[in-house]
Amino acid sequence: MANDDFDASDRLSRRSTLLRAGGLAAAALGATSLPAAAAGNEAQSALACVLSPEMTDGPYYLPGEKLRRDITEGLPGAPLALRLTVLDATSCRPIKGAAVDIWHASAAGKYSGEEANNTVGRTYLRGLQRTDANGLALFKTVYPGWYPGRAVHIHVKVHVGGDVVHTGQVFFRDSFTDAVYKRQPYRARGTRDMRNSDDGIFGSGGSRSLLSMRTAGNGYVGSISLGVRQ
Numbered sequence: 001m002a003n004d005d006f007d008a009s010d011r012l013s014r015r016s017t018l019l020r021a022g023g024l025a026a027a028a029l030g031a032t033s034l035p036a037a038a039a040g041n042e043a044q045s046a047l048a049c050v051l052s053p054e055m056t057d058g059p060y061y062l063p064g065e066k067l068r069r070d071i072t073e074g075l076p077g078a079p080l081a082l083r084l085t086v087l088d089a090t091s092c093r094p095i096k097g098a099a100v101d102i103w104h105a106s107a108a109g110k111y112s113g114e115e116a117n118n119t120v121g122r123t124y125l126r127g128l129q130r131t132d133a134n135g136l137a138l139f140k141t142v143y144p145g146w147y148p149g150r151a152v153h154i155h156v157k158v159h160v161g162g163d164v165v166h167t168g169q170v171f172f173r174d175s176f177t178d179a180v181y182k183r184q185p186y187r188a189r190g191t192r193d194m195r196n197s198d199d200g201i202f203g204s205g206g207s208r209s210l211l212s213m214r215t216a217g218n219g220y221v222g223s224i225s226l227g228v229r230q
Contacts, residue, residue, distance in 0.1 A: 051089040052226045053205025055169045057155060060111040062126065065101050070140040071127035076185050077107035077142025079219025082211075084170075086135045086158055089227035094135025098228075099159040101128045102139060107185045109147035135225075143180050143220060146192035151199035151206070152177050158228055166228040171196060171206045176213050180220070 086098045103126040105111050112122040125144075129137040144152050151171060158166040174195050181187060196202045211222035 050208070050227050052166055052168050052228065053208055054167055055201055055204060055209075057157060057167045060103060060114060061155065061157070062103070062113050065103070065126050065128040066123060067129070068127045069129055069138055071102070071125050072140060072142055073122075073124040075106055075124050075142055077145070078180055078183055078186075079217075080141050080143045081216065081219065081221045082137075082139040082141060082154070083221065083223040084137045084139070084156065085223070085225040086131050086137070086160075087225055087227050089229050094131070094133070095160060095228070095230070096131055096133050096135065097160075098131045098135070098137070098165075099128055100131060100137040101157040101159065102126070102141075102154055104141070104144040104154040105147055107142060107145040107189075109145040109189070143177075143186075145186060145189065146181075146194070148193055151194050151196045151202050152192070153202075153206075156226070158226060160228070160230050165230055166226060168209060168226070169201065169206070170209050170211050170222075170224055171202055172211055172213065172222070 082102070084100050084102075086095045086100065087093065088095055103111065106125055110117040110119055112119045112124045112126060114120065125141060127139060129139060131137045144154060146152050151174075153169045153171050156166070156168050156170060157164060174197075177192075181192070196206060199206065209224070211224050213220055213222050215221075
């Protein structure tokens with residue numbers, strides 16, 4: 001993909017990191033946007049330091065993920081660049097060197113490494129990245145597919161100093177997923193059976209775990225800030 005959002009040299013300033021986190025928190029509080037005048041003041045800082053909701057890691061977590069940015073292993077699907085920024089929820093400072101672990105279903109709705117999916121020995125769509133000085137971890141993946149009984153999501157686990165400081169899931173707005181699923185190979189699978197509002201796990205903080213999405217070339221970029229306690 002010839003887009004800067006998928007390039008290894010992609011960087012994010014601390015200022016824009018905090019603004020993104022503030023925007024996420026504002027959305028959780030029912031605000032549509034942060035006023036420009038709030039940037040950099042105490043209200044902005046308070047909004048930036050929102051603790052991300054803890055959620056189950058589910059049955060498909062496997063320890064010992066590979067340290068890699070590209071987790072696609074050649075699987076089909078709409079390209080997705082993930083930008084996950086880890087912040088200290090107490091100080092709002094980005095956390096450098098945190099290990100961010102993600103895993104999710106393929107476009108066909110199957111996790112790797114699972115006997116039930118006949119994917120034992122496969123490692124696709126799993127990986128781990130270290131955050132940079134801005135707290136940013138980047139992944140190159142594909143838009144997740146759906147599977148029965150769950151809204152579309154990506155699992156995430158954050159490790160700092162050898163300890164797990166956050167286990168959660170990030171979600172997509174249904175309207176965005178509806179648009180993506182008009183593409184192949186998603187369209188061939190038919191209509192998914194679960195939307196965000198019907199997912200019990202989403203109901204436990206999913207509205208505060210929504211990725212900020214935009215298009216980039218023939219793919220998409222998803223961003224979110226994860227507030228954690230060290």
